Amino acid sequence: MTEGEYDEAYADLGATTENAMEIAETSMDIVREFVPDETLADRVRQKSVHSMGDIEFQHLLEFTGGDAVGDDEDAPVRAGARAVLEEATIVTDITMAKAGVTGRGHDCETRKAIGNGAELAAETGMTRTAASVLELDRRGVYDGAVAVVGNAPTAAFALADCIEDGTRPATIVATPVGFVKAEESRQRVRDVSEEYGVPAITNVGRRGGSGLAAALTNELIHVASDVRTDGLELDLAAETRAARESDSTDDGDR
Amino acid sequence: MTEGEYDEAYADLGATTENAMEIAETSMDIVREFVPDETLADRVRQKSVHSMGDIEFQHLLEFTGGDAVGDDEDAPVRAGARAVLEEATIVTDITMAKAGVTGRGHDCETRKAIGNGAELAAETGMTRTAASVLELDRRGVYDGAVAVVGNAPTAAFALADCIEDGTRPATIVATPVGFVKAEESRQRVRDVSEEYGVPAITNVGRRGGSGLAAALTNELIHVASDVRTDGLELDLAAETRAARESDSTDDGDR
Numbered sequence: 001m002t003e004g005e006y007d008e009a010y011a012d013l014g015a016t017t018e019n020a021m022e023i024a025e026t027s028m029d030i031v032r033e034f035v036p037d038e039t040l041a042d043r044v045r046q047k048s049v050h051s052m053g054d055i056e057f058q059h060l061l062e063f064t065g066g067d068a069v070g071d072d073e074d075a076p077v078r079a080g081a082r083a084v085l086e087e088a089t090i091v092t093d094i095t096m097a098k099a100g101v102t103g104r105g106h107d108c109e110t111r112k113a114i115g116n117g118a119e120l121a122a123e124t125g126m127t128r129t130a131a132s133v134l135e136l137d138r139r140g141v142y143d144g145a146v147a148v149v150g151n152a153p154t155a156a157f158a159l160a161d162c163i164e165d166g167t168r169p170a171t172i173v174a175t176p177v178g179f180v181k182a183e184e185s186r187q188r189v190r191d192v193s194e195e196y197g198v199p200a201i202t203n204v205g206r207r208g209g210s211g212l213a214a215a216l217t218n219e220l221i222h223v224a225s226d227v228r229t230d231g232l233e234l235d236l237a238a239e240t241r242a243a244r245e246s247d248s249t250d251d252g253d254r
Numbered sequence: 255m256t257e258g259e260y261d262e263a264y265a266d267l268g269a270t271t272e273n274a275m276e277i278a279e280t281s282m283d284i285v286r287e288f289v290p291d292e293t294l295a296d297r298v299r300q301k302s303v304h305s306m307g308d309i310e311f312q313h314l315l316e317f318t319g320g321d322a323v324g325d326d327e328d329a330p331v332r333a334g335a336r337a338v339l340e341e342a343t344i345v346t347d348i349t350m351a352k353a354g355v356t357g358r359g360h361d362c363e364t365r366k367a368i369g370n371g372a373e374l375a376a377e378t379g380m381t382r383t384a385a386s387v388l389e390l391d392r393r394g395v396y397d398g399a400v401a402v403v404g405n406a407p408t409a410a411f412a413l414a415d416c417i418e419d420g421t422r423p424a425t426i427v428a429t430p431v432g433f434v435k436a437e438e439s440r441q442r443v444r445d446v447s448e449e450y451g452v453p454a455i456t457n458v459g460r461r462g463g464s465g466l467a468a469a470l471t472n473e474l475i476h477v478a479s480d481v482r483t484d485g486l487e488l489d490l491a492a493e494t495r496a497a498r499e500s501d502s503t504d505d506g507d508r
Contacts, residue, residue, distance in 0.1 A: 023381075023407065027434040053431040053460035096465065099353040127277075153277065177307040177465075180281040206307035209465045211350065211431075 034058075038242035040077035044201060044219050051215035052207070060207070064190050065171075065199035074238040076171045076199035080220035081227060081234060083146050083170035084108055090146045090217060091136065092210075093129050097150035100214025105225040108146070113155065130154035137162040142169050146220065149174040150213030153185035160185075163192045172200035173216045175208035182206060288312075292496040294331035298455060298473050305469035306461070314461070318444050319425075319453035328492040330425045330453035334474035335481060335488055337400050337424030338362055344400045344471060345390065346464075347383050351404035354468025359479040362400070367409065384408035391416040396423050400474065403428040404467030407439035414439075417446040426454035427470045429462035436460060 027050060034055045035046045045058040063073040067082075084090075090110045092098040098112040114128060117135030121128045129152035136142060142162060147169035149156045153176045163169070174189045176182040186202040193200035201216055226232035236244070281304060288309045289300045299312040317327040321336075338344075344364045346352040352366040368382060371389030375382045383406035390396060396416060401423040403410045407430045417423070428443045430436040440456040447454035455470055480486035490498070 023432075023434045027432050030433040050432065051463070053433065053436065053462060094353075096350055096353040096468070099348075099350040100464070178277075178281050178304065179284040179307065180277045182307065208307060209305070209463075210354070211463045211465045214350070 031055075038245045039074050039238040040081075040223060040241065041073040041238060043223065044077055044216055047215050047219040048203070048212060051212050057203075057207070060203045060205050062190060062202050062204060063200075064193040064202070066197050067199060069235050070237045071197070072238040074236075074241065076201045077220065077223055078234050079199040080146055080171040080173070080201075080217075081223040083144065084221050084224035085227060086144075086170075088144050088146055088170050089141060090148060091141055092148040092150060092213070092217075093133070093155040094151045094210060097148055097210040097213045097217075100150075100211055100218075101148070102218050102221060106221045108221075111141075126158075127152060127154040130158040133158035133162065137167055142167045145169050146217065147172045147174075148213050148217050149176060149185075149189075150208070150210030151176055153178070153181035156185035156189050157181075160188045160192045163196055163198055168196075168198060170199070171220070172198060172202075173213050173220075174200060174202045175213045175216070177206065177208035177212075179206055182208065285309075292499045293328050293492040294335075294477060294495065295327040295492060297477065298331055298470055301469050301473040302457070302466060305466050311457075311461070314457045314459050316444060316456050316458060317454075318447040318456070320451050321453060323489050324491045325451070326492040328490075328495065330455045331474065331477060332488050333453040334400055334425040334427070334455075334471075335477040337398065338475050338478035339481060340398075342398050342400055342424050343395060344402060345395055346402040346404060346467070346471075347387070347409040348405045348464060351402055351464040351467045351471075354404075354465055354472075355402070356472050356475060360475045362475075365395075380412075381406060381408040384412040387412040387416065391421055396421050399423050400471065401426045401428075402467050402471050403430060403439075403443075404462070404464030405430055407432065407435035410439035410443050411435075414442045414446045417450055417452055422450075422452060424453070425474070426452060426456075427467050427474075428454065428456045429467045429470070431460065431462035431466075433460055436462065 031046050031049050035049055035058045036042045041063050045061055048057045048061055049055055063076050066075045067079045084106050087107045090101060090108045092112045094114045095112055098110055101110050113132035113136050117131030120135055121131035133155050147159055156174045156176055174186055176185050183206060189200055189202055227234050285300050285303050289303055289312045290296045295317050299315055302311045302315055303309055317330050320329045321333045338360050341361045344362045346366045348368045349366055352364055355364050367386035367390050371385030374389055375385035387409050401413055410428045410430055428440055430439050437460060443454055443456055481488050
């Protein structure tokens, strides 16, 4: 292609594609037509729909555990955003989830579990990701962290075991996908989340994956950004926030 | 935790988790109960179901374009496996898809488009991924490559434009997800795939994503491995393969 033709191709492409910001905004506008926009949990639901390209995915998310404000559905989002503001470590199970977590809008260290605990995996026959989680937990990495599991059910099981043994992540995002143990691993995370009050965002069913986990984590980062730059008030229970949101909508109608 | 307690936790975990190979095999066995196993395209369908955690996803895949054998549904899988055997470059749109492509079972260079074409994006206002695709195409990277687009509709549009301008990837895997332009971008890839005979694996609807794109690419790598190590015969049309598969099943019943 000559330089001239290449310039022309730019122009053609410029006409048929749109800039990424526009696409993202239009896309979220469409999502908001179908997902409520009252609570912080709603923002996470919107993000799940956006990430999965499926309007109904909003109904598959679960919000468990609590914080000082309460154990309402916003608790894991508040806890996650607070952790991001406090520059907690964000720990993913595998490289792919880590690659999906945005580098912008936060000063958290982002790291992955996989690649640690190789000896433990070899000794015990457990999966590499489960061994990695145990090894990082031994080093204290999960305490106070945003703990993200996008792929490996065994990593979610290992994380739940760590919580039973006393580890307290700031919040958990767990969305392993698949037909074997994925659903069970998320149920196990919900069980320890409820029992020990550790805030967690999980989904039910077989779907999920690293892309979803990264998207939900990015929404925690986004909420934290809104606290910092737009004065979003974090310490409200979901019900209070929804009521205020509804009041302000009423005001708008007058 | 003391060393002793830690040893005990291993044992507990070893009992409640399973090793990753077992999980993967059990999972694929479940998938094969619901997805046919006759053609190479079926293998890709199985992989999509496995990756998405959704039995019905098999019906959302499209196989277009052709190779020297024909334009049957296996053509893009044959072309992809052949490219992997010939150590073609595997080019993904973004980091996340690249992170999901296995490093084992092939000697292909794996690279991502994103991070190139920054000047072009700044000049024209097009997305960074679209500009990246155009920039790599200018350098000849996409000719003969396995071209993977998991995330960005604009990257898929740009790739389609490159094909219209004469670029010939060995095969395309395109599964952008979302509500704006994602479906349209995959339709555009199918249009150029049909018009210029470039083999492509895409999906219909709004779902998709980098995890899916990586999983399908990994199946191309897996097919290539089976050619090399298990003597899988590559140059058969889907119909011929299905008929042989059915014959060998009949033999087994006798």
